[in-house]
Amino acid sequence: MTKTLAQHPDLADRFNRDENRVDWHDQTLWWVRQKRDRAAHTLETDWEALRQAASDIKDNVLANLADYLEQFERAAQANGAIVHWATDAAEHNRIVLGLLQSVGATRMIKSKSMLTEECDLNDFLAQNGIEVIDTDLGERIIQLAEEGPSHIVMPCIHKKKEEISDLFHEHLGTEAGNADPQYLTEAARGHLRDKFLTRKAALTGVNFAIAETGEFVVCTNEGNADMGAHLADIHIACMGMEKIIPQRAHLGVFLRLLARSATGQPITTYSSHFRRPAAGKALHIVIVDNGRSRQLGREEFRNSLKCIRCGACMNTCPVYRRSGGHSYHNAVGGPIGAILAPNLDMHQFADLPYASTLCGSCSNVCPVKINIHEQLYLWRQELTRSGHATQGKKAAMGLAAWVLSNPRIYRLAGKMGRWAMRNLPFSINNRFNPWYKQRELPAPPKASFREWYLKNRVK
Amino acid sequence: MKVGLFIPCYVDQFYPQVGIATLELLEKLGCEVGFPLQQTCCGQPMANSGFSHLSSGCDENFVQNFRDFDYIVGPSGSCVLHIKEHLHSQAAPAEADQMRLRVYELCEFLIDVLKVATLSARFPQRVGLHQSCHGQRGLFLSSMSERMEPGFSKPGQLLGMVQDLDLVELTRGDECCGFGGTFSVMEEAVSVKMGKDRLADHLKNQVEVITGADMSCLMHLEGILRRQNSPVKIKHIAEILNAN
Numbered sequence: 081m082t083k084t085l086a087q088h089p090d091l092a093d094r095f096n097r098d099e100n101r102v103d104w105h106d107q108t109l110w111w112v113r114q115k116r117d118r119a120a121h122t123l124e125t126d127w128e129a130l131r132q133a134a135s136d137i138k139d140n141v142l143a144n145l146a147d148y149l150e151q152f153e154r155a156a157q158a159n160g161a162i163v164h165w166a167t168d169a170a171e172h173n174r175i176v177l178g179l180l181q182s183v184g185a186t187r188m189i190k191s192k193s194m195l196t197e198e199c200d201l202n203d204f205l206a207q208n209g210i211e212v213i214d215t216d217l218g219e220r221i222i223q224l225a226e227e228g229p230s231h232i233v234m235p236c237i238h239k240k241k242e243e244i245s246d247l248f249h250e251h252l253g254t255e256a257g258n259a260d261p262q263y264l265t266e267a268a269r270g271h272l273r274d275k276f277l278t279r280k281a282a283l284t285g286v287n288f289a290i291a292e293t294g295e296f297v298v299c300t301n302e303g304n305a306d307m308g309a310h311l312a313d314i315h316i317a318c319m320g321m322e323k324i325i326p327q328r329a330h331l332g333v334f335l336r337l338l339a340r341s342a343t344g345q346p347i348t349t350y351s352s353h354f355r356r357p358a359a360g361k362a363l364h365i366v367i368v369d370n371g372r373s374r375q376l377g378r379e380e381f382r383n384s385l386k387c388i389r390c391g392a393c394m395n396t397c398p399v400y401r402r403s404g405g406h407s408y409h410n411a412v413g414g415p416i417g418a419i420l421a422p423n424l425d426m427h428q429f430a431d432l433p434y435a436s437t438l439c440g441s442c443s444n445v446c447p448v449k450i451n452i453h454e455q456l457y458l459w460r461q462e463l464t465r466s467g468h469a470t471q472g473k474k475a476a477m478g479l480a481a482w483v484l485s486n487p488r489i490y491r492l493a494g495k496m497g498r499w500a501m502r503n504l505p506f507s508i509n510n511r512f513n514p515w516y517k518q519r520e521l522p523a524p525p526k527a528s529f530r531e532w533y534l535k536n537r538v539k
Numbered sequence: 540m541k542v543g544l545f546i547p548c549y550v551d552q553f554y555p556q557v558g559i560a561t562l563e564l565l566e567k568l569g570c571e572v573g574f575p576l577q578q579t580c581c582g583q584p585m586a587n588s589g590f591s592h593l594s595s596g597c598d599e600n601f602v603q604n605f606r607d608f609d610y611i612v613g614p615s616g617s618c619v620l621h622i623k624e625h626l627h628s629q630a631a632p633a634e635a636d637q638m639r640l641r642v643y644e645l646c647e648f649l650i651d652v653l654k655v656a657t658l659s660a661r662f663p664q665r666v667g668l669h670q671s672c673h674g675q676r677g678l679f680l681s682s683m684s685e686r687m688e689p690g691f692s693k694p695g696q697l698l699g700m701v702q703d704l705d706l707v708e709l710t711r712g713d714e715c716c717g718f719g720g721t722f723s724v725m726e727e728a729v730s731v732k733m734g735k736d737r738l739a740d741h742l743k744n745q746v747e748v749i750t751g752a753d754m755s756c757l758m759h760l761e762g763i764l765r766r767q768n769s770p771v772k773i774k775h776i777a778e779i780l781n782a783n
Contacts, residue, residue: 481597
């Protein structure tokens with residue numbers, strides 16, 4: 081296997097060359113984490129009980145997913161929506177393209193959808209002559225910058241306002257050097273208003289699809305999903321098949337958790353229910369598998385599908401905050417991305433479960449109680465089992481296991497190691513030792529604890 | 540009460556004073572302490588690197604060494620957590636399962652089993668407490684800032700019993716230091732940055748000593764401090780609780 085792929089340690093190393101920027105990124109996301117803490121603390125309902133309820137509901141969904149999906153389909157069809165099923169990203173993209181072509185649309189607006197990022201829909205449509213404008217402000221910014229999102233909730237969180245000002249100056253003709261957020265937002269608003277009025281096709285994501293009613297809920301802060309969907313003749317809603325919740329009543333659990341976990345808001349500004357197409361308009365729902373069935377079949381990793389994409393695990397992750405979302409080289413980064421991505425491609429994403437100290441903060445903030453850090457550990461085992469560890473690592477681990485399993489060899493190796501550290505420090509303290517690059521090694525004592533014990537305590 | 544002293548491999552090799560402090564402290568508190576001489580490592584380095592199937596040698600060795608004790612106590616939350624969660628034995632499966640329930644990190648043993656309420660220690664310094672993640676979030680040594688729960692800290696409680704010790708409040712009380720085992724070398728850039736940031740929180744609070752219940756995190760922080768020629772000292776919590 082050749083290692084030509086970008087790997088998390090290298091990308092993180094690159095991100096860390098600008099330490100001030102790392103500090104800024106860390107503090108920005110930590111501030112969001114603190115907002116989340118405050119929102120969770122001030123909720124009248126017991127936060128931990130709410131998390132448990134959400135987790136239980138999602139467990140029930142995953143245990144009965146096929147039935148709920150069929151129930152949802154029947155109800156949605158009865159409402160007048162047209163339901164499509166896509167096995168993978170390619171089929172999802174073909175379905176969307178086919179729908180656009182069927183109405184002669186060459187331009188489409190899209191509100192936030194991590195699923196379409198996962199499927200690379202924008203690139204696919206561009207190759208097929210369809211212009212896509214992202215209407216979420218953060219998404220639009222990175223679209224202008226020709227970048228991918230670095231965060232699932234705040235896609236352009238890696239960009240400073242001065243950089244956004246430069247981008248807007250170049251693309252939207254705003255004043256050079258004016259980085260006032262109010263001014264820039266106003267400019268984006270004007271720019272997007274024109275797109276809303278002139279595009280006849282709109283795509284949205286889906287936050288929750290309700291099996292009993294066949295409706296779905298889209299949560300935004302900008303109202304851009306509503307603006308797009310209501311002005312267009314055709315509304316295409318794309319959802320991963322795990323987005324199901326059984327009943328409308330369950331929204332009372334999830335809507336309270338989602339925004340508080342994501343940004344610390346009590347609720348998203350818009351939580352819009354879409355049930356049936358308006359007269360003369362069409363409503364299509366595309367339900368996508370793209371590896372989710374496979375993940376459902378992996379018992380150890382199944383409950384990663386409970387994820388409601390709040391991004392709280394990213395905001396709290398001390399690694400994510402200091403490596404940036406792009407270091408995960410996947411549409412979904414951070415801890416949740418690191419347990420979802422290997423299911424999509426074990427070779428390409430074999431580095432991600434290692435982009436963690438297993439500190440466990442992610443599992444603690446997760447509103448649906450996904451055991452993220454335990455799954456990171458389990459993915460490490462799975463990757464080794466399926467042959468994704470390098471030869472060098474296999475050899476090193478084999479040697480370590482042999483030394484540490486044999487008390488006499490362990491003691492000899494320890495003694496020799498400490499001797500070398502004292503007498504031949506350059507053999508260890510050199511540029512080939514990543515530990516030594518920015519840290520000293522411990523000062524090696526002459527006697528180990530055991531040697532002290534034998535001398536002082538064993539008569 | 541027979542206590543088996545579990546000294547993790549890197550403490551044995553690099554920090555004998557931590558083992559000595561742990562031993563003396565437990566004895567002071569009335570325990571009959573034995574140190575099984577053939578112990579090595581808990582197996583975590585392999586397991587956390589994705590090679591848990593190679594840790595069976597360490598597991599069997601651990602079971603053989605510690606089978607004769609009422610309690611197994613170690614001065615490292617991470618190694619204790621690993622044993623608690625992953626110790627298995629082909630040769631004596633039931634015994635291994637039983638041992639997982641008898642293994643304790645030092646602070647939790649002092650608070651939960653010995654029910655220590657006073658200590659004779661004195662340590663007249665300004666101290667910052669590093670909450671190591673595996674002890675905190677894995678063994679619940681203290682409340683976690685992510686969870687909406689009443690605040691508590693077993694290491695903090697013990698440090699509170701030490702005469703003249705001035706414990707500082709940190710801005711981010713339970714953020715990871717970035718050690719993470721092999722993470723510290725595989726993800727060197729982020730690991731060091733996390734360590735530097737943790738240290739900055741302690742340093743801005745003018746600590747003289749940084750302590751914690753896990754020497755591995757402290758080894759990483761000490762490495763950065765020494766490179767920076769900082770006068771701030773690192774002490775394992777056992778050394779402070781055993782100080783006179």
